[in-house]
Amino acid sequence: xxxxxxxxxxxxxxxxxxxxxxxxxxxxxxxxxxxxxxxxxxxxxxxxxxxxxxxxxxxxxxxxxxxxxxxxxxxxxxxxxxxxxxxxxxxxxxxxxxxxxxxxxxxxxxxxxxxxxxxxxxxxxxxxxxxxxxxxxxxxxxxxxxxxxxxxxxxxxxxxxxxxxxxxxxxxxxxxxxxxxxxxxxxxxxxxxxxxxxxxxxxxxxxxxxxxxxxxxxxxxxxxxxxxxxxxxxxxxxxxxxxxxxxxxxxxxxxxxxxxxxxxxxxxxxxxxxxxxxxxxxxxxxxxxxxxxxxxxxxxxxxxxxxxxxxxxxxxxxxxxxxxxxxxxxxxxxxxxxxxxxxxxxxxxxxxxxxxxxxxxxxxxxxxxxxxxxxxxxxxxxxxxxxxxxxxxxxxxxxxxxxxxxxxxx
Amino acid sequence: xxxxxxxxxxxxxxxxxxxxxxxxxxxxxxxxxxxxxxxxxxxxxxxxxxxxxxxxxxxxxxxxxxxxxxxxxxxxxxxxxxxxxxxxxxxxxxxxxxxxxxxxxxxxxxxxxxxxxxxxxxxxxxxxxxxxxxxxxxxxxxxxxxxxxxxxxxxxxxxxxxxxxxxxxxxxxxxxxxxxxxxxxxxxxxxxxxxxxxxxxxxxxxxxxxxxxxxxxxxxxxxxxxxxxxxxxxxxxxxxxxxxxxxxxxxxxxxxxxxxxxxxxxxxxxxxxxxxxxxxxxxxxxxxxxxxxxxxxxxxxxxxxxxxxxxxx
Amino acid sequence: xxxxxxxxxxxxxxxxxxxxxxxxxxxxxxxxxxxxxxxxxxxxxxxxxxxxxxxxxxxxxxxxxxxxxxxxxxxxxxxxxxxxxxxxxxxxxxxxxxxxxxxxxxxxxxxxxxxxxxxxxxxxxxx
Numbered sequence: 075x076x077x078x079x080x081x082x083x084x085x086x087x088x089x090x091x092x093x094x095x096x097x098x099x100x101x102x103x104x105x106x107x108x109x110x111x112x113x114x115x116x117x118x119x120x121x122x123x124x125x126x127x128x129x130x131x132x133x134x135x136x137x138x139x140x141x142x143x144x145x146x147x148x149x150x151x152x153x154x155x156x157x158x159x160x161x162x163x164x165x166x167x168x169x170x171x172x173x174x175x176x177x178x179x180x181x182x183x184x185x186x187x188x189x190x191x192x193x194x195x196x197x198x199x200x201x202x203x204x205x206x207x208x209x210x211x212x213x214x215x216x217x218x219x220x221x222x223x224x225x226x227x228x229x230x231x232x233x234x235x236x237x238x239x240x241x242x243x244x245x246x247x248x249x250x251x252x253x254x255x256x257x258x259x260x261x262x263x264x265x266x267x268x269x270x271x272x273x274x275x276x277x278x279x280x281x282x283x284x285x286x287x288x289x290x291x292x293x294x295x296x297x298x299x300x301x302x303x304x305x306x307x308x309x310x311x312x313x314x315x316x317x318x319x320x321x322x323x324x325x326x327x328x329x330x331x332x333x334x335x336x337x338x339x340x341x342x343x344x345x346x347x348x349x350x351x352x353x354x355x356x357x358x359x360x361x362x363x364x365x366x367x368x369x370x371x372x373x374x375x376x377x378x379x380x381x382x383x384x385x386x387x388x389x390x391x392x393x394x395x396x397x398x399x400x401x402x403x404x405x406x407x408x409x410x411x412x413x414x415x416x417x418x419x420x421x422x423x424x425x426x427x428x429x430x431x432x433x434x435x436x437x438x439x440x441x442x443x444x445x446x447x448x449x450x451x452x453x454x455x456x457x458x459x460x461x462x463x464x465x466x467x468x469x470x471x472x473x474x475x476x477x478x479x480x481x482x483x484x
Numbered sequence: 485x486x487x488x489x490x491x492x493x494x495x496x497x498x499x500x501x502x503x504x505x506x507x508x509x510x511x512x513x514x515x516x517x518x519x520x521x522x523x524x525x526x527x528x529x530x531x532x533x534x535x536x537x538x539x540x541x542x543x544x545x546x547x548x549x550x551x552x553x554x555x556x557x558x559x560x561x562x563x564x565x566x567x568x569x570x571x572x573x574x575x576x577x578x579x580x581x582x583x584x585x586x587x588x589x590x591x592x593x594x595x596x597x598x599x600x601x602x603x604x605x606x607x608x609x610x611x612x613x614x615x616x617x618x619x620x621x622x623x624x625x626x627x628x629x630x631x632x633x634x635x636x637x638x639x640x641x642x643x644x645x646x647x648x649x650x651x652x653x654x655x656x657x658x659x660x661x662x663x664x665x666x667x668x669x670x671x672x673x674x675x676x677x678x679x680x681x682x683x684x685x686x687x688x689x690x691x692x693x694x695x696x697x698x699x700x701x702x703x704x705x706x707x708x709x710x711x712x713x714x715x716x717x718x719x720x721x722x723x724x725x726x727x728x729x730x731x732x733x734x735x736x737x738x739x740x741x742x743x744x745x746x747x748x749x750x751x752x753x754x755x756x757x758x759x760x761x762x763x764x765x766x767x768x769x770x771x772x773x774x775x776x777x778x779x780x781x782x783x784x785x786x787x788x789x790x791x792x793x794x795x796x797x
Numbered sequence: 798x799x800x801x802x803x804x805x806x807x808x809x810x811x812x813x814x815x816x817x818x819x820x821x822x823x824x825x826x827x828x829x830x831x832x833x834x835x836x837x838x839x840x841x842x843x844x845x846x847x848x849x850x851x852x853x854x855x856x857x858x859x860x861x862x863x864x865x866x867x868x869x870x871x872x873x874x875x876x877x878x879x880x881x882x883x884x885x886x887x888x889x890x891x892x893x894x895x896x897x898x899x900x901x902x903x904x905x906x907x908x909x910x911x912x913x914x915x916x917x918x919x920x921x922x923x924x
Contacts, residue, residue, distance in 0.1 A: 083610045091690040105614075105766065132853040135879045194690050196681050196763025199803060202520040206816045217829035226832070226879045234884060241829070258806075267800040268682055268762040418614070419765040422690040519807040523817040756808075760801045 080108065083418075087116045091194065091422040094432040098425065105417045110410050118436040125396040130156055130230060130365055133393065137383075138224050140398060141434045143186065146172075146179045147376035148383070148398070148434075149228045154309060155372035155385040156230050156393075160365050166311075168232035170352040173311040174245070175219065175227055177341045177348070181252060182211045183377035184334045184341075187429050188259060191331060194422040195272040200262065207255045214248045217241060232358025242349050249342050256338045263331050273328035277412035277424035280325055287411060290404045291379020292337065293428045295321045296329035303375035315347050327427040364391055376401055378429045400434030491579050492569065501568050505713035506530040508751050512716070515755035530713070534706050542702030549606040556603030557700070557707035560596040564711055567592035568718045572650050572725045574743040575732070584644045589722060590631060593677065596711050597623050600686075603708075604696025615695025618766050619679070619686035625773035626676030626683070632781030633670035637663050637726050640788040650725055654732045662791055666784040667727040669777055674719040675754055676773070678712060682761035683769055720750035827895065832878045834896040837869040837911035841890035848882035848891060857882055868912035873899050 080103045087095035095116035101108040121140055125133045138149040150172055157164060185208040192200030212222050218241055219225035227233050237245075263269060279289065284297035294301055302319040304312040320336040322329035369386040379401030386395040405428040412424050443450070452460070465471070491497055509530040517524025544550050570585045570592070572578040578585070597619055604616030638644060640659060641652035653659060676683040687695035694700075697708060724746035731742055764772060818825060835857075844867050848857050856875035862868050869891075883891045901907050 081610060083614070090693055102614075128853065129851070131851050131881060131885075135853040135877060135881065139877075192762070196684060196688060196690070197761070198681075199520050199759050199807060200762075202522060203803075203806070206521060209816075213828060216827060216831060220830055220832040220880070221878065224877070224879070226881075229884070244828075262802055265799045266762075266802040267798040268764065270798060271764065271768055272762050417765055417767065419685065419688065419691055419763075515811075518811050518815065521810040521813065521816045523815045523819075756804075757801075759807050760803045 085421065092425070092430075092432075094430075096430075096432040096436075098421070100413075100418070100421065102418060105419070107413050107416050107418060107421065110413050112406060112410060114406075114432070114436050116436065117433045119433065122396050122398060126393060129363070129391040130393065131363075133396070134228060134230070135224070135226060137396075137398070138226065138228075141400065141431050142223055143183050143431065144179060144376040144378060144381070144434075145224050146175050146227070147374050147381050148400075149226075150176065150310070151372050151374035151376075151381050151383040152385070152396070153228050153230055154374065155370040155383050156365060156387075157361075158370040158372065159368040159385065159387050160230070160362060162231050162359055162361060164232045164359060165356045166353045167236075167355045168357055169311040170348050171233045171235075171237055171357075172228065173315070174237065174345060174348045174352075175215070175225060176310065177344050178211055178215055178218075178245075179225075180341050180377045181338055182208055182215065183429070184338050185211065187334055187377075187426075188263075188331070190426055190429075191327075191423060192269075194426045195269065197269060200259075200269075204259065207252065210248050210251055214245060217244065229358060229361070231361035232356070234357070236357055237352070242352070245345060245349055249345050253339070253342045256335060256342070260332075260335045260339075263335055270328065272423065273326070273331060274324070275326055275328075276416065276420045277327045277427055278325050279408050279412050283411055284325075284408070287408045288404050289379075289408045289428075290401050291376070291429075292330050292333045293379065293405045293408060295319065296333045297325045298323045301380075303373045303380050307373055309372075309374065311348065312344075314351070315344055317344050327423055330427045364389060365393070378402060378431060379404060398434070400431060402428065402430045402432065402435040403437075406430065406435060496573060496579065497569060498565055501565060501714055501717060502710065504747075505710065505717045506534070508717050508720070508747065509713045511748055511751050512755045515752055516759055519756065519759045534710065537701075537706035537709070538703055540702040542704055543699075545607055545609065545699050547608040548699065549608075552602060552606040553699075554704060556599045556606075557704045557711065560599035560603075560711040561707050561714070563592045563595035563599070564714045564718055568714065568721065570646065571718060571721045572646050573721055574736070574739040577647050581645060581647045583648075585646050586634065586638050586644055586649070589646065590634065593715065593718060593722070594623070594627060596715055597677065599711075600696045600708070603700070603704075604698075607696075607699035609699045611692040611694070611698040612696050614692050615686045615698065618692075619696060621766060622676055622679075622683065622686060622769060625770040626673040626777070629669045629773060629777035629781045630673035630677070632778070632785055633666040633673065634722070634726055636666050636781070636785045636788045639785070640792055642792070646725055650729045650732065653726075653729045657730075659791075660727065662787055663727055663784070665780055665787070667723065669780050669784065670723055670727070671750065671753060672757075672777060673773075674723065675757060676769070677719060678716050678754070680754060681758040682764045684763055685766040685769055688763055716751065716754070717747060720747045720754075723750055827897070830893075831895050831897055832880045832893045834873065834894050834899055834909075835871050835876065835880075835882070836892045836894050837871065838890045838892070839867055839869070839911055839913045841888045842867040842869070843888055843890075845887065847885045847887070851881050851885045853877060853879060853881065862912065866913060868910060870908060870910045872908050873901075874904060874907040 080101060082099055082101050085098040085100055086092045087097050097113040097116065099111040099113070121136060125136060128136060134149055134153060137152040138145045140148045185204050189201040189204035189208070192198065192204065215225060216222045218237060219227045219235060227235055279293070279297050281298045284294045284299050289297065289299070290301070298321055300319050300321050303309070305319050317340045320333050320340060322333050324332065365387045367387055367389040369384070371382065371384045374381045381401055382399040384395070384397040385393050388394040409425055409428060413421060416424065494500065510525065510527050513529070514524040544553055567589050569579045570581065570589045601616045601620045604612040604619070638649055640662065641649045643649060643652065679686050687697065692698070697705060700708060724743065728746050732739060842859065844859060844861060846859050849859055854875045854877050856872045858870045860868050860870070880893045883893055
C-alpha cells in the first residue's frame with residue numbers, strides 16, 4: 075500500500091469530513107501525510123464591514139450570526155466592548171443571566187463536539203446518543219431565550235428576558251440529567267478501546283508549540299496551558315463564582331476530548347451556583363443610542379476558546395470599526411503542525427479536535443484604489459510580506475521568528 | 485434445463501437471493517437504528533433505494549477506463565450469486581455441489597473485493613484509488629482468519645465439501661461447541677469482508693468520501709450495493725451452514741424458518757458489533773487481524789486437530 | 798480499556814421507545830415563549846417608525862394610509878425573528894406569536910400586510 079507515488083488530495087472545500095467549506099490540500103505518500111496546505115476564504119461574508127453600516131442595536135443580531143454554535147459568545151463579547159466604551163454598569167442580575175446562557179451554550183457546544191468527534195472516527199453511535207442528550211439543553215435554551223440557536227437575549231445595558239422561578243427549577247432538573255449523561259460519556263471516552271485507539275497519541279501539540287502557535291481554549295488547555303479568560307480576566311459573573319480550569323497533559327486529541335467532557339462538569343457546577351446566587355433586581359439599564367467616541371477590546375471564553383472583539387466608535391449610532399477574532403483563527407495554524415507525519419485516517423479527527431468554525435474564521439483583504447478605481451484582493455503571502463515590511467519600518471524585525479514558524483504558519 | 489434455469493434465476497437463485505438480501509439490509513439498518521435509539525427505515529427502503537439508483541443517470545468519469553468501470557459491478561454481482569448457489573441453505577445439499585466446494589465458495593466470495601478494487605482503481609479518482617488500495621490491503625488481513633475458521637470446521641468433519649460438513653455436524657450436534665472460537669473469528673472476518681464498522685476504512689466517509697464507490701452512480705452503484713447485500717446474505721448463509729446446522733431432518737417449512745432465523749441472527753450480530761465500535765485505522769485493522777484473529781484461528785485449528793486425533797483412535 | 802463499552806446502553810435502547818420525533822405527524826410542544834411570526838395592531842400604532850429603524854434586516858415597512866391610520870408590511874422572508882421591534886415599540890403595537898411553521902413555496906405569500914379591517918379589528922392579508 076505504500077506506493078512510491080506522492081500525490082495531493084483535496085479535502086474540501088466540499089468534503090464529507092468538513093461541514094463548512096475550507097480547503098485542506100494534503101500531500102500524501104501512501105497513507106502518510108507529508109504536508110498540509112490550508113486555504114481560508116471560501117465562506118467569507120463580510121460581517122465586520124456590514125457591522126460598520128448598521129447601528130449598534132442592529133449589530134447585536136448580526137454579530138450573533140457570526141457563528142451558529144457560539145452565538146451568545148459573540149454577542150456578549152461585542153456588547154461588553156460597547157458597554158465599556160459607553161461606561162455602562164449593567165445590573166448584577168443581567169450578569170448572572172448572561173453567565174447562565176453562556177454556560178448552557180458551552181454545554182451544547184461541547185456535547186455537539188463530542189458527537190462530531192465520534193462521527194469523524196466512525197463511531198456514529200456516540201453521535202446519535204450525544205446529540206439526543208444535547209436536545210435537553212437545546213430545549214432549555216429555547217425555553218429561556220425564545221430560540222434554539224440565536225438566543226437574542228443580550229441587549230446593550232443588560233439582558234432582554236428574565237429567568238423565572240419555574241425556569242430556574244427546570245434548569246436544575248436538566249442539569250441533573252445532563253450531569254448523569256456526561257459522567258457516562260466520560261466513562262465511554264476513557265475506557266472504550268476503539269475510541270482510545272483512535273484518539274491517543276494523535277495530533278500531538280506539545281506545551282511549547284501550543285504557546286508558540288498561540289493556541290486557545292480546550293486545544294491549549296489539553297497541552298497543559300492554563301489559560302481561561304473566565305478566570306484570567308473575569309467578565310459577567312465569573313469573578314464571584316468558583317470553578318476549576320481543566321487542563322490535561324496528554325497533548326493530543328484524547329486530551330482535548332477529556333478537557334471538553336470535564337469542562338462540562340465544571341459548567342454544571344457554575345450553573346448551580348448561578349441559580350443559587352442569582353440576585354434580584356432590574357434586567358437592564360438604559361443605553362444611549364449614540365455611543366461616545368472611544369475604543370475597546372473585549373475578551374470572552376467561548377466554548378472553542380478565547381473570542382476577541384475590538385470596537386472603535388466615533389460618537390455616532392454606528393461603530394467605526396468592528397474586528398472579530400474568533401477562536402478558530404487562533405487554532406487553525408496548529409492543525410498543520412498536528413498533522414505532520416500522521417496518517418490520512420487521522421486527518422478528520424485532528425481537524426475536528428480544534429472544534430473548527432470556518433465561517434467565523436474566514437477573512438479576505440480587499441483594497442480599493444480610490445485614484446484609479448481599481449480593486450485588488452490581497453493574498454495571504456502578500457499580506458504577510460506587507461506586515462513584515464510594515465514592522466521593519468517601525469523598527470521591529472520578525473525575520474528570525476518568521477524562520478522558526480515557517481513550518482507551522484500557512 | 486428449464487428447471488436448472490429456474491433455480492439459478494428465480495429460486496433460490498437471483499430473484500430470491502435479491503429479495504432476501506434486501507430484507508437482510510433492512511434488518512441490519514433497522515437494528516442499527518434501534519440500537520442507536522432511532523426509528524430507522526421502513527421495510528421497503530432498500531427496494532426503494534435500489535429502484536431509485538437504477539432509474540438515475542450514471543456518470544462515467546472521462547479519465548476512467550469505461551469498459552472495466554462498467555464490467556466491475558456485474559462481475560462482482562455474478563460472483564456472489566454463484567457463491568450463493570453453492571451454499572447449502574435449508575438442506576444438506578446445495579443447488580450445486582461437488583467435493584471441494586468450500587474452497588470454491590470462499591474463493592468466489594473474495595472476488596467482489598477484487599472487483600471493487602479494480603472498479604475503484606480504474607475510476608481514477610484519488611479517493612477511489614485510496615479506497616481500493618485499502619480494500620485490497622484489508623483483504624489480506626481478514627481472509628486468512630476466515631479461511632482458518634471455516635477450514636478448521638471442515639477439518640474436523642474430514643471433508644472438503646459443504647454437503648459433507650453439514651451432514652457431519654447434523655449427525656454430531658455436540659461438535660458445534662468445539663467450533664465456537666472459529667465461528668466468532670469467521671464472523672469478525674466476515675465483517676471485514678463486508679466493510680462494516682470497525683473495518684470500514686476502505687469506504688470511510690469522513691476521510692475518502694465513499695472509497696472505491698466515489699465515482700460510481702446510477703445502475704452501477706445499485707449493482708455494487710446489491711452485491712454487498714447479497715455478500716452479507718451469502719456470508720451469513722455460509723456461517724450458518726458450517727457452524728449452525730440445526731434440525732436438518734425436520735420438515736421443509738421448519739428447516740426454511742430455521743434458516744431464516746440463523747441468517748437474521750448473524751445479521752443481527754453484525755449490526756450489534758458495528759454499532760458499538762469506532763472505525764479502526766487501516767494499520768490498526770491489520771495489526772488487530774494478525775495479532776488476535778490469526779492466533780485465535782490457530783487455536784481453533786489446534787483444538788480440532790487434537791479432537792480429530794482423539795476421535796480417529 | 799473495555800472494548801464494546803456501549804454494549805449495555807445500545808441493547809437497552811432496543812427495548813426503549815426511539816428518541817426520534819415524527820415531526821410533521823406529531824407536533825412538538827415548545828416550552829416557553831418562542832419568538833415566531835410577528836403580529837401588528839394597527840390601532841395602537843402611532844407611526845414613530847422606531848421598529849423600521851431598529852430592524853436588523855429591514856423586514857418591516859410601516860405605511861401611513863390615512864389620518865392616524867397605519868398599516869405594516871412584514872416580510873417574513875427577511876425577518877430574523879429577533880423581536881427587537883417588539884422591544885422598541887413604545888405603544889406595544891407589535892407582538893410576536895408562537896407560530897414558527899412559516900415555510901412557504903410561494904415567496905410572495907411571505908409578505909404579510911396588517912391593516913385595519915371594517916370593524917377596526919386587525920386583519921391579516923397576504924399581498
